[in-house]
């Protein structure tokens with residue numbers, strides 16, 4: 001078999017550098033090649049925006065009056081921080097919520113008040129077999145899945161940056177584990193009446209383009225903040241392609257990515273590098289001068305994901321695949337912008353979304369080493 005026959009769709013070349021690290025180059029990034037299409041997910045004209053949702057609305061207010069009785073949902077990371085507030089809101093409207101738990105005791109304590117409204121099952125998303133086992137357990141009990149919210153994520157300490165199989169923890173836990181889980185659940189999403197998938201993203205995506213030659217950060221210094229932002233760009237592009245693919249098999253399916261805003265959660269615990277830079281106290285709280293940026297409550301941070309998962313306004317195909325913040329589709333920015341609100345073109349290109357899909361698949365199939 002020749003090199004080019006081994007290449008995943010959309011790639012022009014791959015090889016190993018002098019240190020034995022693998023690299024790959026998408027078509028279109030090599031001179032003389034063109035992407036098949038480099039269209040952007042279109043900006044949404046202001047006149048087409050869903051009706052204004054007032055600032056600082058909470059997840060409970062977004063969902064008030066809705067009846068999700070009989071619906072099945074899944075919230076990864078659904079037992080702490082923003083994910084917990086999402087689980088609480090969905091349960092309050094009558095949905096039954098599945099929550100995978102890395103730490104069963106922590107999950108059971110946090111979710112005890114929701115009683116039979118939740119099913120907690122062990123799954124550490126660093127471990128691929130546990131994701132498969134978790135999805136299998138779900139599929140044995142349920143034919144369909146109405147709402148999937150991919151919210152689990154890490155910021156991580158310097159001593160836990162690489163997983164045993166070589167993946168960077170951010171690329172894997174924040175992005176690729178969710179790509180895997182979602183694909184394992186596609187049949188269940190297909191069978192739901194109007195399925196919704198919401199991918200947790202972040203404004204951090206504005207600062208990081210996908211690094212095609214070095215997706216898994218093998219060939220540079222591992223900066224956890226940079227890798228966190230890179231994984232959020234991946235989640236946003238994943239949303240664009242998943243929206244397209246799910247629509248092909250269920251034309252009522254809608255997929256969105258959601259930025260929660262900035263909020264103080266357990267994510268900030270043990271972030272030694274931020275403590276050393278004088279940004280956090282030893283207890284993981286923002287220092288006084290930064291506190292104003294962390295005023296958002298988790299119930300408010302959860303509102304956009306809950307809105308995207310449930311609001312009938314978003315049945316409109318126009319919004320499919322878009323990135324939301326403050327319960328509204330974000331404005332498409334110029335690539336050079338310094339703004340901190342909106343969505344970057346590099347996270348909205350169809351061509352890049354499609355490439356990321358195929359390279360992710362190839363990675364999971366072992367065609368491309370981590």
Ligand SMILES: NC(=O)c1ccc[n+]([C@@H]2O[C@H](COP(=O)([O-])OP(=O)(O)OC[C@H]3O[C@@H](n4cnc5c(N)ncnc54)[C@H](OP(=O)(O)O)[C@@H]3O)[C@@H](O)[C@H]2O)c1
Pocket residue numbers: 076077078079080081082083100101102103106123124125126151152153154173174200201202203259260261262263264265266267268
């Ligand atoms: N907080 C913010 O300002 C902010 C801003 C933008 C985006 N976000 C994103 O929002 C998401 C949720 O963050 P958060 O602030 O709510 O933080 P959090 O309270 O730490 O919640 C993260 C959740 O993910 C779970 N998780 C982490 N690693 C896992 C693994 N290997 N397997 C299974 N579950 C795992 C955690 O479980 P354990 O507690 O057991 O580890 C926890 O339930 C993250 O993706 C984050 O990047 C947050």
